[in-house]
Amino acid sequence: MEYKFQDIEKKWQDWWTANEIYKVSNDSAKPKYYVLDMFPYPSGKGLHVGHPLGYIASDIYARYKRLKGFNVLHPMGYDAFGLPAEQYAIEHGIHPAVSTKQNIENFRKQLDRIGFSFDWSRQVSTSEPSYYKWTQWIFLQLFKSFYNRQTKKAESIDSLIASFEKEGNSNHPIPNSQFLIPDSDASTFTADQWKMFTEKHQQDILMEYRLAYCGYGEVNWCEALGTVLANDEVINGVSERGGHPVVKKKLRQWYLRITEYADRLLGGLETVDFSEAMKEMQTNWIGKSYGAEIDFRIAGSDEKLRVFTTRPDTIFGVDFMVIAPEHELGSTITTAKHKDEVEQYLAWVKSRSERERMAEKTISGVFTGGYAVNPFDFREIPIYISEYVLAGYGTGAIMAVPSGDERDFKFAKHFNIDITNILGDKFNGEEANPTKDAELVNSNFLTGMLMRDAIKVVMNDIENLGYGKAKVNYKMRDAAFSRQRYWGEPFPIVWRNGIAYPLDETELPLELPNVENYKPGPEGEGPLANVKEWALIPIPSPSMEKGASVQQRLGDDAAGAKNFGAVPKYSVYTPMQYELAKNMRKNHTEAEDLLWQQLRNNNLGIKFRRQHPIDAYITDFIALQEKLIVEVDGGYHENEEQKLYDENRTNVLKEIGFAMIRFTNEEVIGNINSVLNKIKRELQKNKSQQKEVGSSQTPLSIHGEGLGVRETNTMPGYAGSSWYFLRYMDPHNNDEFCNKKASDYWNQVDVYVGGTEHAVGHLLYSRMWTKALFDLGYISFDEPYKKLLNQGMIQGSSRFVYRVVPHFYINDKLHQSRPLKKPLFVSYKFYKEIQEESDKHYTENYGYSPDKINVEAYTKILIQIESEEKEIFDGHAPDFSIQKLHVDVKLVDGVDLNMEAFRNSKPEYKNAVFICEDGRINAPLSIHGEGQGVRYICGTEVEKMSKSKFNTVDPSDLVDKYGADTFRMYEMFLGPVEQSKPWDTKGIEGVHRFLRKFWRLFYDEIKGKIWNEEKATGAELKVLHKAIKKIEEDTERFSYNTAVSAFMVCANELADLKCSKKEILEPLVIMLSSYAPHIAEELYHELHKASSTGGGLGEASVLDAAYPILNSAYLVESSKQYPISVNGKLRTTLNISLEASQQEVEEIVLGNDVVKKWLDGKTPKKVIFVKNKMVNVVV
RNA sequence: GCCCAUGUGGCGGAAUUGGUAGACGCGCCAGACUCAAAAUCUGGUUCUCGCAAGGGAGUGAAGGUUCGAUUCCUUUCGUGGGCACCA
Secondary structure, three states: OOOOHHHHHHHHHHHHHHOOOOOOOOOOOOOEEEEEEOOOOOOOOOOOOOOHHHHHHHHHHHHHHHHOOOEEEOOOOEOOOOHHHHHHHHHHOOOHHHHHHHHHHHHHHHHHOOOOOOOHHHOOEOOOHHHHHHHHHHHHHHHOEEEEOOOOEEEEHHHHHHHHHHHOOOOOOOOOOOOOOOOOOOOOOOHHHHHHOOHHHHHHHHHOOEOEEEEEEEEEEEOOOOEEEOHHHEEOOEEOOOOOEEEEEEEEEEEEOHHHHHHHHHHHHHHOEOOHHHHHHHHHHHOEEEEEEEEEEEOOOOOEEEEEEOOHHHHHHOOEEEEOOOOOOHHHHOOHHHHHHHHHHHHHHHHOOHHHHHHOOOOOOEEEEEEEEOOOOOOEEEEEEOOOOOOOOOOOEEEEOOOOOHHHHHHHHHOOOOOOOOOHHHOOOOOOOOOOOOEOOOOHHHOOOEHHHHHHHHHHHHHHOOOEEEEEEEOOOOEEOOEOOOOOOEOOEEEEOOEEEEOOHHHOOOOOOOOOOOOOOHHHOOHHHHOHHHHEOOOOOHHHHHOHHHHHHHHHOOHHHHHOOOOOOOOOOOHHHHHHHHHHOOOOOHHHHHHHHHHHOOOOOOOOEEEEEEOOEEEEEEEOOOOEEEEEOOOOOOOHHHHHHHHHHHHHHHHOOOEEEEEOHHHHHHOHHHHHHHHHHHHHHHHHHHHHHOOOOOOHHHHOOOOOEEOOOEOOOHHHHOOHHHHOOOOOOOOOOOOHHHHHHHOOEOEEEEOHHHOOOHHHHHHHHHHHHHHOOOOOOOOOEOEEEEOOOEEEEEEEEEEEEEEEEEOOEEEEEOOOOOOEEEOHHHHHHHHHHHHHHOOOOOOOOOOOOOOHHHHHHHHHHHHHOHHHHOOOOOOEEEEEEEEOHHHEEOOEEOHHHHHHHOHHHOOOEEEOOOOOEEOOOOOOOOOOOOOOEOEEEEEOOOHHHOOOOOHHHHHHHHOHHHHHHHHHHOOOOOOOEEOOHHHHHHHHHHHHHHHHOOEEOOOEEOOEOOOOOHHHHHHHHHHHHHHHHHHHOOOHHHHHHHHHHHHHHHHHHOOOEHHHHHHHHHHHOOOOHHHHHHHHHHHHHOOOOOHHHOOOOHHHOOOOOOOHHHHOOOEEEEEEEEOOEEEEEEEEEOOOOHHHHHHHHHHOHHHHHHHOOOOOOEEEEEOOOEEEEEO
């Protein structure tokens, strides 16, 4: 009976599916274990051997834990939103949902063949509405939360509002923001002020607190992709995907306030088992630094220049100050004399792209003419502007200490600024010394102090004297959370009059509409902005009625306003409200009628509307296009309360972009012409202002006034992946993102397997989401992943052929270089030979000189060329070059090119001629040179695995040829999971041989079944238990390559012992099942089916077997073959009892002939004896 | 430039705590089976001197600590990855 892996694998895969063997219950008495893979983006390219590596590693672990008695969650799904699907849609006109579905099916088919133990009933896909419903829901939770710095956790925004109403924002100052708030001088306010703010103003302020917020800031804009990118998606000034240039641009964007979590993200790293490299990367990305903010008075002014420094101890070494070009103080401190120069410099800086700035690090800057005053010694310090100071970090200004900082030093040298040496002889005047261990000199009261200690001293003084304060800074920025793209989660947000209203949770999911094309919308909006019927709210939205802020204002405002709703066409209030309002305003005054006549006559050439609703108000007259409102006071606007209400309403309308002009009844009736003139003037003024305003902060202006408009950006790729590990726990729940009981049971992911490429992206974001969900009480752990295992990349091993390209001459001139009619290839040896020779002789010229190079290959090639095309050199010295070409690895066996297959691979290679490794020629259809041992050897190189390099290997091919079990084991056998290593298909034979050998322990090709139920001997049990020990330990620590090797050793030893006993084989089968599940399942069933003792187990899966238990009694040895060294050099080995004492060992060893020989008659000084290890005789 | 990994036969790699360097597999060599080939099996395989017994060298390089170093320390070189004016 032979090992028919195809039949076996098919049979058991079907059986597993039919019996739902991998289905996991949330309800189990067993302890839980959660093994998670980073879910894949279902690309259209299909799998290569690198992709399943991590999945196999996790699968082995999941199966191992199941055998160990755990209830194991091991799910799989798809990260299905993203750019490539959309790009593909643009190019091929196929809807992303369709291509994504196809890709998923294709992926699944490939994965299924490898025999994973995924519970597919829990599959999730981020682009499914049933999934992104909850992504949107979590977004809303973030939107409705703020980070309470006092309790250090996320809390409901309602509690913040409550606190504002009670005490203003004194206890919750606005967190650091990258954005300019309208009316930004109102960064602190009292409870009374808060209550007086308009809704718009209040909401703008709340936006500065929300964990998910919309702001107007500098973003990485990629023109080619038509979207904004997060910082980690930009590498060296170009996009990570596609390498397109990226520029800084101010745009309206959504952000996650991840910076509030910086400290907890940092601290959490200590509680998780990530690799040091991974922790390091995240730590660097967060970039926490301790220092001080110090205020420097500006000479001759009341202004202060605030700088951030980590080295306050160097305060007496400050020789100049530098501010960023964008720094707001730049214009005030620049003196008249330097104005032109400064402006020129700023213009130059602006003209440079981010990329140029990064590429060339030239020293540039300009003196402002202004001086700052050192608070400690009152020295006046010149202030410069330079690019090297970044506006976004610290305060955008630095105190420069050229003796201690390299950049400051270079700057000082460049601008000839005198350098104060505060380091004494630790500073050589030629380069800065950033040490903290020098003794300070020239430093006033700090002189003689060690810098390290001085930091604390100065810090104290700074705080006590009020010069500044201790400050912690982070490199990390808030994460840009919106993309101007189609294929992503829509934001559950509706904009109206500049306010973002969250959708009600009952309205989720907000589904993506179908679109015709994927072009970006206007003003940097996403493609969804083109879908008017989706983006404009056609029907009243319950969320608008329910919006807390709306309710609140309606309640607080004057009673009359309550019922002033708006028609659905322009707003989202109910029709009922509108009717009510209209009725109340039925009785128009004389003045109103008079003005309406004039305006309707179209005297001004523009269209006015009467009694038109805007926001929650009804206006008297309005020019919609021109955004001008004209109000005539009726007879009932006299009491104070009404006036206040009017003012408030004027402000609100102003904020949403309308100018307001007010007349009294008397004015209108008394002098209607002057009133019309005033309106005319106002219209003109308004026009010119509107031009300046430019692009709006909200999508509102694009679509017209007063409309409710959906947010038309979509969420980035990392939105769905930030929480998917929770959805697996409760994937079909339609009422919650994940039931708390389920998340309490499954808890943290015990092992998370994936690549390092997500170190600062996905991993940080999902850690933040987890912390936020924890804070808000939805889950009970605040780190998602307990242990992270990073699999290495499998690199491709490329093969090359070397084509000879002769240079043709016609009429004394080099005509062209082209391959011969019968393309000529030389074997690697000759290529190398020629390469070396030519390198030796001609490092400057290309080409080869016949009179200098006299190598075998050269002659051979020439003979070959000349035999084909004699006129080729036209009397010139023969000349040619050699092209290195990628050849498909499928045409190569190891390094041996399959010449026949190569000829058939492309029409132009049909007549290819090879100069083979031994110098013989292999030409098509010629007997000459063909036959045994003619080999064409390819060159090899390790590169990234990619289709364009023809070095991809399709797992399906290997599964066809060797089976899934072999494939799985070989991927693991290749080397440590964490390490990157090149793929080499050749070695797979060895693993396949092992499985066949293992099979032969059970079945003989002729005799059939040979396994038996005889009692095992001590030697056999020793082999078994040695294997159990090694394999269990290795599996536990993910050292799969050595575990596979232990299986091999064990099989080899059992074969030597001719052992085919069930007592030995069954435990091995169970252990093997996590590595090679199919063969193990087959053998397990066979062992039980035909067994006299285990007949009842015939239909039990090996998956439900128990892991064998190590009995170390079988491993006990009575003696050991000790290595015996003399002076540390191994000379012999001796079998000595483990019982032997030091004295006995010494006697035996010193009595040994070999040892005696090496002692050469001398007496040993010492005999070192380590029990069970070694003996070393020291002379 | 800074930070972090990493360097072992022809190749992938092993040596878990400082204790016989090269497990296991590929490749290669020899042999068995075969008319022959493939497949399979058996043996050998770090380099070097030697017929052998046996010696010498050897974990990127140079030093050090130690009875003993692939393992720890210092310096240095190569490769891979991360960050890059972060004050």
